[in-house]
Amino acid sequence: MNEIESLLPHRAPFLFVDEIVEAGAEKIIARHVFTESEFFFKGHFPQYPVVPGVILVETMAQSGGAGLRKTGVLGGDALFFLASVDKVKFRRQVRPGEEVRSEITNLRVSAKMIKQAGKAYVGGELACEAEWLCLVGQAT
Numbered sequence: 001m002n003e004i005e006s007l008l009p010h011r012a013p014f015l016f017v018d019e020i021v022e023a024g025a026e027k028i029i030a031r032h033v034f035t036e037s038e039f040f041f042k043g044h045f046p047q048y049p050v051v052p053g054v055i056l057v058e059t060m061a062q063s064g065g066a067g068l069r070k071t072g073v074l075g076g077d078a079l080f081f082l083a084s085v086d087k088v089k090f091r092r093q094v095r096p097g098e099e100v101r102s103e104i105t106n107l108r109v110s111a112k113m114i115k116q117a118g119k120a121y122v123g124g125e126l127a128c129e130a131e132w133l134c135l136v137g138q139a140t
Helices: 003-007 053-071
Strands: 019-023 029-035 077-091 101-109 113-122 123-137
Touching: 003 019, 003 053, 019 053, 029 053, 029 077, 053 077, 053 101, 053 123, 077 113
Parallel strands: none
Antiparallel strands: 019 029, 029 101, 077 123, 101 113, 113 123
16 A cells, blocks of 8 residues: 555545645645546547546645645544535646646644645646535544
């Protein structure tokens, strides 16, 4: 099992974090390369493949959760579920082969909820930004 799989419950084809570059109490930086073999490119769109916006938001949320788990704030058995997504803006398309760098800010973290804000970049260009709330729970 690689480091990311030890930090997240997600698995392929729905795992969108390759590496946690930095993980701290206030800020998390992660990266993921969207390869041409991603399952969604076959249908979104075959003639002009683009990463769906919801996948970019999911990428940032996974990055935030993995970063918190890496810092030890979230226990190894805790699951986190998206409860709300706000202030979403898409600024640039993300295409096959491009690396996304997620920069996450922890706004509020407790045993029951996580509030984060994130920006996803391709190179120096902002692709997506959003805020989200996750509820923390256990698998039952």
